[in-house]
Each structure stands twice: as C-alpha cells, then as structure tokens.
Amino acid sequence: MELLQTNYLQGSIEVPADKSIAHRSIMFGALAEGKTKIRNFLRAQDCLSTLQAFKELGVPIYDDGKTITVTGVGVEGLTPSKQRIHVGNSGTTMRLLLGILAGTSFETMLVGDVSLNNRPMQRVMSPLKQMGAIVSGKNDNEFPPMKIKGNVKLSPIEYYMPVASAQVKSAILFAALHAKGWTKIIEKEPSRNHTEEMITQFGGKIQTDGKVIWLYGPQSLKGQEVIIPGDISSAAFFLVAGATVANSEIVLKNVGINPTRTGIIDVMKQMGANLEITDKDLINQSASLTIKSSCLQAVTIKGAMIPRLIDELPLIALLATQAQGTTIIKDAQELKVKETNRIDATAYELQKMGADIQATQDGLIIQGKTALHGAKVSSHGDHRIGMMLQIAALISRESVDLENPEAIAISYPNFFKDIKQIVKRK
Numbered sequence: 001m002e003l004l005q006t007n008y009l010q011g012s013i014e015v016p017a018d019k020s021i022a023h024r025s026i027m028f029g030a031l032a033e034g035k036t037k038i039r040n041f042l043r044a045q046d047c048l049s050t051l052q053a054f055k056e057l058g059v060p061i062y063d064d065g066k067t068i069t070v071t072g073v074g075v076e077g078l079t080p081s082k083q084r085i086h087v088g089n090s091g092t093t094m095r096l097l098l099g100i101l102a103g104t105s106f107e108t109m110l111v112g113d114v115s116l117n118n119r120p121m122q123r124v125m126s127p128l129k130q131m132g133a134i135v136s137g138k139n140d141n142e143f144p145p146m147k148i149k150g151n152v153k154l155s156p157i158e159y160y161m162p163v164a165s166a167q168v169k170s171a172i173l174f175a176a177l178h179a180k181g182w183t184k185i186i187e188k189e190p191s192r193n194h195t196e197e198m199i200t201q202f203g204g205k206i207q208t209d210g211k212v213i214w215l216y217g218p219q220s221l222k223g224q225e226v227i228i229p230g231d232i233s234s235a236a237f238f239l240v241a242g243a244t245v246a247n248s249e250i251v252l253k254n255v256g257i258n259p260t261r262t263g264i265i266d267v268m269k270q271m272g273a274n275l276e277i278t279d280k281d282l283i284n285q286s287a288s289l290t291i292k293s294s295c296l297q298a299v300t301i302k303g304a305m306i307p308r309l310i311d312e313l314p315l316i317a318l319l320a321t322q323a324q325g326t327t328i329i330k331d332a333q334e335l336k337v338k339e340t341n342r343i344d345a346t347a348y349e350l351q352k353m354g355a356d357i358q359a360t361q362d363g364l365i366i367q368g369k370t371a372l373h374g375a376k377v378s379s380h381g382d383h384r385i386g387m388m389l390q391i392a393a394l395i396s397r398e399s400v401d402l403e404n405p406e407a408i409a410i411s412y413p414n415f416f417k418d419i420k421q422i423v424k425r426k
C-alpha cells in the first residue's frame, strides 16, 4: 500500500478510546455485580477479542452500537467455554484473562495468532502457579497456546516482579481479588495503573505506595458506568507528525493523561516540542493536546521513564531522527517481546528510509537531523510499527510503500481515515 504524503498537517482529531481501559472495562464489568455501561468503547481487533472471550465464558454483553452493556456474573458465575478461546494478537487479553481464570473451577484453553505464540507467559504463569492455579504453555513451555485450570481456593502471595509490566501486575491483582488474605506486589518500576484505579472505581479496596501494592481478598465489585478517554498511545502518532512536519498544527481532543502514561509528553517537552496541554478534565483524566512544528533536541531515555512510554518508543525513535544530536534509548529490552521485536523492526525499517539508527541490546541509538527518503517497508504484522512508518512517510515526502498495513486495525481501525483529515497538499 502506498502511504499518504503531505506538505503540512492541520486540523483537529478525536483519537480512539484507550485500549488498556477498554479491555479492563469488559473484564471488570464481567466480574462485578450488576450492570456496567461502557461509553466510547474501542472497537478494534484487540478489544473485540476481549469482548468475545467473555461472551464465550457466559457473560451477557450487549452492544447497541453506542454503549456496551455488560451484565456482571462474578468469577464464580463464569462458565466453561465450549471451545478454545481465540484472543488473536492481544497480549493484554491473554495475560489478564489468565489472572481471571485462575480463580475459576474449570479448565480453559487460550490460543492466539502467530505473533502471540512467541510472547513469553512465564511472567504470569509463575505468580499464578504460586497462588494455586495450574497453568501450562505448549509442550510444557511458556508459550501459547495456554491451558489453565483454575482453583477456587487461591492463596494470596507476596510477589517481587522481575519485569516492569502492567499486564503481569494486573493478572496477579485479578487473581488476588479471589484469594483469601493479603496479596502484596512490589513492582520493578511503576507501570500503568489502570487496573488499580478501576478496582477503586468498581467499589473495591486497594492500597498503593510507590512501587508497593496491597489488596485484601476476597472482594466483590459493583457494576459502573465507564467513560473511556482517548488513547495517548494513539495520540502519540499525531504528536510526532505535528512536531516534525514543517508548518503544522494539530489539536488532539479528549486524550487520556493518566500520569503513568504521559512519558511521551514529558520527553517531547524535554526535547523542546511546541506542545500545549489545555482543557484538563481532572475527573476523566483527559485533556486537549496542541502540537506545532518544533525545533527538537536529542535526549536520553531510560529507567523509570521506559514503562511510561513503552508503546511509544518506535515512534520516539522516529522523532529522534529529526532532532539535533544523538538520542539514546536504554533499559527497553521489553520492546523485544512485543507483537514483534520492536527494537530490531524499528532500526531495520527506518534504516531502509535512510535513518542513522542502531539497535543495541536494550534499546536504540539514533543520530538526528537525517533526511528520510522513500522505500518499501513492512509493518512486520505489528500495528505500532505500521503506524510509525506512515508518520515516517509524512516526514520523508517521498513515496513509501507499506507491506501488511492490515495489522493497524489491531488498535486503530480508522488510522488512515484520521490521517487523511489532517493531510494538506498545497
């Protein structure tokens, strides 16, 4: 597919709903008592996998096209699926669902696509086994398909997380809601806290202090109305496009600004981006972001910042190709086990366009102020790599051909439609 080109970018966009919150809204809705109404659900492949999975586990879910209504059944109300549950490309669905299924009385098989079959599951298997569930991967290794036999008498645990991962933390918390006693989790670095926030939103009790989280189970939750803000990880594509394409100005409305997710804003500001935050809504944790063409400086990104912008790193690498100086990204080895190895895929594809970018063991080194040229590139079947390459095409102003653009529907089905709205050809 030939990617879109532009002379400059201008306009206003309402980015799609937050993917992390959308998955969790179905999950909490299913586990709570009573009805949960979800407004602005993300109808993208990953979240539809979660929705379908819970239908197969016997949860009544009704979508009138605007609002999704989930009739909660509680973990004891889930019923065995008649068949293996397909979770497609979604790591979040598989890992969080394992945490939920850990508290059931039955066995479930979870299968995914080729990409998901290569994603490590030991990180969730290990704590869930300690809590009393029986979990195994294909041929007794840690890779999907996964088989899980739940245990209605789960034990609480104290768990030091070896990786900074919101998915692992969330899987443990879902299981802890059904374990009798105190579960304590110590994070390696703070990761996105949507699960903790939604436990409180759904009437549960959870305590946090920096990297430490305590939850006393069992707990029952109450159905809620969930209004999902726009996804900052989707807004990020436009932030980078607006900052790097000359004479541009883009307004992004209703973007989620939970501080565990706003690393991209902090890093872009540090780089000198012309980025303004307005219309802050503190209740819904959302705001408008205005980005204008910017003069950028290189940065070093590492440590506790990494989980706050993990999904935006391929895009930040692209941004760094246009900044003054050498940008270094380190401590980001988690990027190797996403939908694809995002360190290698980012370096390989941007090199094809003329970028001076080197993959390292745990990140990337990018020399700035390089002109990008046209090329034939591939998404590697990874939605975020595909979208990053469309932004690279806007910067290059030369013809770029993208192989496997379909992957983009995993998180952002209307991506090209939204880009078309702001592309201005003189």
Ligand SMILES: O=C(O)C1=C[C@@H](OP(=O)(O)O)[C@@H](O)[C@H](O)C1
Pocket (backbone or CB within 6 Å): 019, 020, 021, 092, 164, 165, 166, 167, 168, 170, 191, 192, 310, 311, 334
């Ligand atoms: O919990 C979540 O919703 C997510 C957590 C992150 O994964 P890890 O927990 O594996 O870092 C992130 O990369 C993913 O896109 C969504």
Ligand SMILES: C=C(OP(=O)(O)O)C(=O)O
Pocket (backbone or CB within 6 Å): 046, 089, 090, 091, 092, 093, 311, 338, 339, 384, 411
């Ligand atoms: C890593 C991602 O998602 P998941 O882990 O749910 O597949 C992502 O959306 O970039």
